[in-house]
Amino acid sequence: MTVTVLQRVRDDPAAVRAMLAARHFEAPLDRLLDLDRRSRELRSEMEGLQAERNRASRGGPPTDAVKTRMREVGDRIRAVGEELAPVEAERDELALWIPNDLAPDVPPGAGEDDNRVVRQDPERALGFPAKPHWELGEALGILDIPRGVKLAGTRFYVLRGAGAALQRALIAWMIDHKLDAGLGFTEIYPPSVTRKETLVASAHLPHFDENLYRDDDDDVWLIPTAEAQLVSLHRDETVPVERLPIRYVAHTPCFRREKMSAGRDVRGIKRVHWFDKVEMVVLTRPEESRAELDRLTALAVDVCEKLELPVRVEERCAGDLGFVATKGFDVRVWSPGVGEWLEVSSCSDGGTLQAERAAIRFKRDPRAKVEHPHILNASGLALPRLMIAVLESYQQADGSVLIPKVVRPYLRGRERIAAGEFSL
């Protein structure tokens, strides 16, 4: 599973070191190289002994003298094996900490601020002072943060009345938006919980560990995104080549402890522990993944455009790319209440990393050697931030909020959430 990573590290440690530096990512590369060398030494010693034993035990009962000698060989195999096991275990564990290669054209940079802006629409002014969503939502009785906190703790919230319906409508519309794109998307509804193995396959583990909710007793983990489930859907399978590209869209809740960002974005629902998201995952032939990344990004952008929200697209720099992304774009929308460009989608070409970890393969023809597909993921889109942008952008001077035209059919024609309608 980690084998390809080990080969990368072994064949060209300098390149891996450069990648780590570009990502500003710390990984125990030297230790890994050491363990790899040591484990190969021990394994080759052990395999020699195993070959000797196999020769002796071929073809029937051996003489007592051979038995005696083989008893000794067996002891040595055991001894070497005992030395080898912890070395390989640590090697495999560390190998999981090596992030993916970067595409050669990824812009350099340390973080978000160094991203390359690909497109930025003008911010749209409302013509009156914009309220932030927490004020709007509370006034309209459609967003109840205090009661969410009462039920589940800090950074949880409750949607009420047309607020709940609006989110439901946006979800349904965004799924249909993918299904109607003519790209052969299949809608998936996966479990919201998963097992550790799934999260290792998607590479959320080990590095995302402190952001994950789990019950270790039962090996039950709350998913941080549907991506994990969609990636593992075909785990341990060789998919028929004619089925590629495989495009999935799923709506799930997502759970994140947000431990590292405690204290950031505390007001409102921009950063919460639980949120809904429509997610796309595509398995494709390697040579087609770049075009696919553009397609997925375009789909995310199209959602924003159809909602008539100002869009900003950033190409993420090396330091801002996630663990699995070889290249990727963020899509943001302008939200006048909070006065910022909110990240509503992240679109990534994950190359073969997840397919390697998940053992997903394909063959170009029956006699060809197996290959790993490229796996891409893109949000399409994340709900709380979209809700923020919609509420804040569609607010009216009288305190009501208009419903975006494209989702009205999903709200039985509702055009407006009026003040006083849902207050308690």
Place this chain on the structure above:
RNA sequence: GGAGGGGUGGCAGAGCGGUCGAAUGCGGCGGUCUUGAAAACCGCUGAGGCCUCCGGGCCUCCGUGGGUUCGAAUCCCACCCCCUCCGCCA
């Protein structure tokens, strides 16, 4: 949660301590035959790793992890998963 049955190659299904990485069938690939196709016949057909003088050599994998043995797909233990019945339940 309780009782029982079972997990073997792409699929089906033998093997139950000694050349078994695994019979057989199906499927797939190549060939013979044919104007072409089908049928028939013949051959090939798992994955991963290490080493290589690039000819190949070797190792591992029969749900997972341990154990017994000179030797384990085969025996023992634990766990996981699936099926059937009972219980409980949206």
